[in-house]
Amino acid sequence: MSDLRDPAPYDALLLLSFGGPEGPDDVVPFLENVTRDRGIPTERLKEVGQHYFLFGGVSPINDQNRALLDALRKDFADHALDLPVYWGNRNWAPYLTDTLREMTEAGHRRVAVLATSAYASYSGCRQYRENLADAIAALEAEGLRPPRVDKLRHYFNHPGFVRPMIEGVLASLAELPEEIRAGAHLAFTTHSVPTAAADTSGPEEEHGEGGAYVRQHLEVARLVAGAVRDETGIEHPWELVYQSRSGAPHIPWLEPDICDHLQTLHDTGAPAAVMVPIGFVSDHMEVLYDLDTEATAKAAELGLPVRRSATVGADPRFAAAVRDLLLERAASERGIDAERCALGTLGASHDLCPVGCCPARNRRPAAAGADSPYA
Template sequence: MPDALDATPYDALLLLSFGGPEGPDDVVPFLENVTRGRGIPKERLKEVGQHYFLFGGVSPINDQNRALLAALRKDFAEHGLDLPVYWGNRNWAPYLTDTLRDMVRDGRRRILVLATSAYASYSGCRQYRENLAEALATLEQEGLEPPRVDKLRHYFNHPGFVEPMTDGVIEALADLPEDVRDGAHLAFTTHSIPTSAADTSGPVEQHGDGGAYVRQHLDVARLIADAVRERTGVDHPWQLVYQSRSGAPHIPWLEPDICDHLQECHAAGVPAVVMAPIGFVSDHMEVKYDLDTEARAKAEELGLPVRRSATVGADPRFAAAIRDLVVERAAVARGQDVTPCALGTLGPSHHVCPVGCCPARQARPAAAGADSPYA
């Protein structure tokens, strides 16, 4: 048996994700959850949900989270980390509040949270923390004592996240026809967000043009491009591009869009493109539809050879990275000195989100941060 790893003071890990429909009848109720409070008519939601209906009304994300859960439990057991792993979603079953209620009834009092979003942004971090605060308030209203929750730091530059994506890019390049392979460009893709949200992402001192969100993605893209050059001997041009925009046309969002970028590459005589979705943990709907369906259709229309590299998903190296982050955060909670593992130029992210980090348009309570009402 391996030597036991120490997770104290934590007694559970919560995998916190977005959630997705698991059948045609789930699509509109799921979208109503996602857009709650925005007053979007049901008919419009049916239109928005068409890309889910193309896949039988099933988002891949829940099965991918089940695979990640299994990978985490396997890795923890093999390495002597005695920490149960639970799973809750923001927008579909298993719902976050229900999972936290189960955890409290199981006697869990100090919980670590792993969000399936690797980067700093309102939608990728603080909104998860707001959902946690809302769920904890619900438990309190039900007469249950809320547990203490802490969120694992951003893991965008952990080797266990970067290295599987690097392998994926190299495999995608190798799958291109030999006559266009060396000239292929790398399009590193992530979810577009409003420029105002990007500019205020991360701690206050990192706010500015693109904020931490853009800087973190650029650092990961550079890491992967450099590793590809070192391993293949070919220096592929690259660019950070965006996808999955969903906002009103008059509100500025991060650009260029992946489909516009493919058109620009074709016009410039680029022989091929590898799309690398570095902004996503798994091959969920934004990857399967926006890249594998929509962007691929644009490339076929242009006659431009494209390949899409894999996300980390349930890669054992990613599970090992989460184990490393759990042990690291537990040591910090015990007051021990640690040397966090991080690649690139930005260094490891903060363990506790500071006040003013990734602010919301309207102030709401957020757990697992310096401003948490549940410290």
């Protein structure tokens, strides 16, 4: 095996995700995990849980992670990469601490971590790092010696993440009637976050209006829209919009909301729209409810033809991208320069989150960063 195909120093990969309920009885306990320490009453959680109850109390995210695990293991085997792949969640089984305990007991000493969030933000990066630190601390309190964990870099502009989304848009456009297809608008959607959190996302030098969170999403939207133009010869108007707001009304969050945007498109005479969920790795509940149910119903009310393009999910090209990220980081840890694949102008993201990157709401230890106590 050449130096650039060697996973050392890593002896395992951990897929780290959000988690979701897998039955009606799981919904409220899951939401209690998500909102822990916020003092939200159970009755309010039952109201929020109605989105899940519409789908039998089951979030699709866990099955989608199982499919991604299968894709990763197949890709690794096909490329003679002998590295076990584990899976742990922040908010539901398999819980991160339990998975990290299993990895510790199996003798793993250095673990690469892939989070199912492609962009810089507190909730999409640092919070995962805080959860890793919590799990490490819990295992140390049990007298165990957990492995070192290194989070792989943000992959929003990796071709293995972007190309499947481009093809998803092309497929959705092809589903629209030919007479309205050329005028269809592209609505690139991602999870809304408080503007204060967006403004401080990414390293300190990238802080400002929207921070790295907005900048990275705009880059992906430009990449996808540009590729669609190049492959169809048609310049489709596009905008970055937001969905899934969940905060108090008096706190500013990123706007416009997807439903408000659909109203604007209708009012200004747009003939059709394609909703492109670039902020999501797979079709989990925010996609299934907020886009496929709520936004689609809004479009039907308006008489605006819409389609929703596919997320990356377990696409083999995404699995190959994860292998690429892993081997790139492994080479770097061994002091070898390796090609860092990235489309567009922003370049490849940092390996190690610097001090001040996506600062915490409340100061807490975080693993896999320059400020980590677990280096």
